[in-house]
Amino acid sequence: MKSLSDLPEIDFGAADYLAAPLPVLAGYSARFKLGRSKRGIEIFDYDLCRDAILSRSFGTGHPKLMNVLGLPEGPALNYKRNSISFHNRGETRRRLRVPLTTLMGPEGSERFRTDIKHVVNLTFAEIPKNRPVDLIEALCDRIPSRVYCYWINAPMADAEFVSRTSHIVQQVHTRNPETTKDVTEGFERLLDYVDTRVEAARQNPGDDLLSDLIRATDAGHLSEDELRNWVVKLAEANTDNSSHQIAIAVIELASRPEIWAALGQDTSLVSQALREVMRYHPRSLSTSRETLEDVELDGVHIPQGEAIFPNIGAAHWNPNYFPNPETFDIYRPDKPTHLNFGGGIFSCIGRFAVTIEIEEVIAYMVTHFPDLKITKSSFAHSPMFTSVSELEGILDA
Numbered sequence: 001m002k003s004l005s006d007l008p009e010i011d012f013g014a015a016d017y018l019a020a021p022l023p024v025l026a027g028y029s030a031r032f033k034l035g036r037s038k039r040g041i042e043i044f045d046y047d048l049c050r051d052a053i054l055s056r057s058f059g060t061g062h063p064k065l066m067n068v069l070g071l072p073e074g075p076a077l078n079y080k081r082n083s084i085s086f087h088n089r090g091e092t093r094r095r096l097r098v099p100l101t102t103l104m105g106p107e108g109s110e111r112f113r114t115d116i117k118h119v120v121n122l123t124f125a126e127i128p129k130n131r132p133v134d135l136i137e138a139l140c141d142r143i144p145s146r147v148y149c150y151w152i153n154a155p156m157a158d159a160e161f162v163s164r165t166s167h168i169v170q171q172v173h174t175r176n177p178e179t180t181k182d183v184t185e186g187f188e189r190l191l192d193y194v195d196t197r198v199e200a201a202r203q204n205p206g207d208d209l210l211s212d213l214i215r216a217t218d219a220g221h222l223s224e225d226e227l228r229n230w231v232v233k234l235a236e237a238n239t240d241n242s243s244h245q246i247a248i249a250v251i252e253l254a255s256r257p258e259i260w261a262a263l264g265q266d267t268s269l270v271s272q273a274l275r276e277v278m279r280y281h282p283r284s285l286s287t288s289r290e291t292l293e294d295v296e297l298d299g300v301h302i303p304q305g306e307a308i309f310p311n312i313g314a315a316h317w318n319p320n321y322f323p324n325p326e327t328f329d330i331y332r333p334d335k336p337t338h339l340n341f342g343g344g345i346f347s348c349i350g351r352f353a354v355t356i357e358i359e360e361v362i363a364y365m366v367t368h369f370p371d372l373k374i375t376k377s378s379f380a381h382s383p384m385f386t387s388v389s390e391l392e393g394i395l396d397a
């Protein structure tokens, strides 16, 4: 049996990775099923990634992450310890997810479409036309944070706080202890904010997600603390990820004029085009797990307690599963499915809602702005995420 030291080593700080991470990952995945990096074991093979994401032998990687960051004792760490991310496989995790997977499942999320369309219409109405605009600030951040305001029945003006704070707290995934202070304070502000929103919704319940979660709490499905943790979690996980994925979709689609025009002529193609965006350039370049017991992967013995990273970028560019992975092809078959939202009992709670958000943004843009020009754009890639650092464009009137 091979041991961990036999695995090829990947350096996420290497110039070739930083310049073109997905082709580099494609090269690894064509040759190796597993690798090693500073953070732990990397899985490059699509099937092995999927298995690790779903398998009972792998649990949450979040507690290790908190140790790396050294979050101090206090409200932020307390929230983290009790939030869904820290709960391993088992009854509590299952029970905690039920109200959310019901309210935010495919049908539950369809209920948000009308509000999402309002947010999209309002946001584009406000963006100046025929001159360069920072689309991260004016579009990508605003859509998910405004949708969150609908979910919790908050004034639209709160969206700026929601998106700013989400960007701050999501820095936990940088694994950089220099971010610990900002992250801690960000969580503290978010916890206070959520407390005031829960209080307001209790006084004035409505037909919104927060009021539904309060009703689930009153029916005994969640405790008060669990309710609060979920509402914070939805803010934490929402804007940052969604904003970057919206920006990625705009760049990848608008920079291919023939595809932009095809989508404008037939918006029913938008959903499959987004699937290909999330395969070709996923926001999630990996997710994390920890081995719950000794396991054998591809003939390699991996001891219990090892940090494991299903490398989604490598799996999506694995030529054994996605022929010519460097070709952006919106007509690819829908299987194998992309892994941008993870899977199983850890899968992304917001995946149906955010997919609707991005569909509505792109459908609006291809029909209203056939001559959209991207004037500046750039990406940054960490081992965990694709981020859009700059996106400027001119919307044609």
Ligand code: HEM
Binding pocket: 053, 084, 085, 097, 233, 234, 237, 238, 239, 241, 242, 245, 283, 284, 286, 287, 288, 340, 341, 342, 343, 344, 345, 346, 347, 348, 349, 350, 351, 353, 354
């Ligand atoms: C395009 C945007 C998004 C991407 C790429 C994304 C991706 C992910 C990924 C990869 C995971 C981990 C899954 C796993 O390890 O199996 C996750 C978890 C999660 N996501 Fe998302 N997400 C996005 C948007 C959202 C939104 C909009 C929400 C909430 C409204 C959300 C809520 C969550 C929650 C609560 C979890 C933790 C689930 C658990 O531990 O049970 N995400 N997401």
